[in-house]
Amino acid sequence: MLSPQTLDRLTSIAVFLNTAPGARGGQQQAERLEFGTQLPDVVPAVHEGRQKVRVADAALERAHSLRDRLTTLWTDAFQEKDVTDQINALLQATGPLELLATDEDLIFAPADAPADAVERLQALAALALADTAVEGELSRLRVCAGEDCENMLVDASRNRSKRFCDEANCGNRMHVRSYRARQVGEEEAAQTATKSAPSQPARAEAPSDAPRSGQSDTASPDSTTASLSKKELKRELERLRAEHKGVKKARKRAKKVEDKAEKKRLRKQLDGLEKTIGKLEKRLK
Numbered sequence: 001m002l003s004p005q006t007l008d009r010l011t012s013i014a015v016f017l018n019t020a021p022g023a024r025g026g027q028q029q030a031e032r033l034e035f036g037t038q039l040p041d042v043v044p045a046v047h048e049g050r051q052k053v054r055v056a057d058a059a060l061e062r063a064h065s066l067r068d069r070l071t072t073l074w075t076d077a078f079q080e081k082d083v084t085d086q087i088n089a090l091l092q093a094t095g096p097l098e099l100l101a102t103d104e105d106l107i108f109a110p111a112d113a114p115a116d117a118v119e120r121l122q123a124l125a126a127l128a129l130a131d132t133a134v135e136g137e138l139s140r141l142r143v144c145a146g147e148d149c150e151n152m153l154v155d156a157s158r159n160r161s162k163r164f165c166d167e168a169n170c171g172n173r174m175h176v177r178s179y180r181a182r183q184v185g186e187e188e189a190a191q192t193a194t195k196s197a198p199s200q201p202a203r204a205e206a207p208s209d210a211p212r213s214g215q216s217d218t219a220s221p222d223s224t225t226a227s228l229s230k231k232e233l234k235r236e237l238e239r240l241r242a243e244h245k246g247v248k249k250a251r252k253r254a255k256k257v258e259d260k261a262e263k264k265r266l267r268k269q270l271d272g273l274e275k276t277i278g279k280l281e282k283r284l285k
């Protein structure tokens with residue numbers, strides 16, 4: 001099990017890696033680390049140590065180079081490749097280590113913590129990654145599972161189930177996208193079933209094209225459920241209620257981002273579901 005300090009350091013490293021340009025939460029992000037003096041704000045952990053950290057704009061190129069190096073290591077670990085040599089190279093550059101007492105436990109730290117911010121960040125990354133490797137926890141270094149997101153993240157969950165980053169709410173975005181895809185699939189399947197259904201033969205006592213007494217010449221909205229048994233009607237009602245609940249949640253999210261077109265579409269969909277649900281409930285009484 002990783003110590004809280006190691007988890008904090010890994011999280012700080014992930015934030016540092018995510019400053020690079022690339023796909024972040026469905027959008028193309030530009031470079032966010034434009035000055036070397038930004039480093040202590042991006043990774044507050046560089047302030048650790050007895051010596052005051054030194055930052056200069058000239059360190060920017062070295063910071064970008066370290067970021068590329070750590071990104072490769074992180075991605076390789078996520079892909080279950082052997083990263084031992086890469087971690088050893090970082091440790092070698094760190095130099096001698098010493099045991100340091102914290103409020104919680106003893107940890108390894110550079111014996112002579114470098115004053116340079118980039119060198120200190122490299123040392124912190126080396127120690128955090130080495131601890132992660134020794135504890136057999138490299139699988140906690142992950143890349144967001146969002147189709148349009150490349151963010152690095154640390155899976156600190158007990159059952160190692162975290163797949164999406166928190167920065168761009170990728171988990172909710174993917175769930176909404178999956179829901180809409182299922183909805184489109186269900187609509188297409190219903191249309192296909194309606195087209196392929198055999199036509200009913202005309203009854204002898206009714207005129208061929210005239211509507212029967214009390215009926216409209218247009219099919220009712222719930223005509224597709226007319227032949228269902230009571231048990232099947234209950235199942236269909238449960239499915240529609242679940243769909244109604246999901247659409248309501250999607251509409252709330254659309255309100256937050258002020259997507260008027262999406263709100264209008266979902267409102268129309270909700271009205272249709274509510275009418276169908278009401279009719280099925282009446283039939284089941």
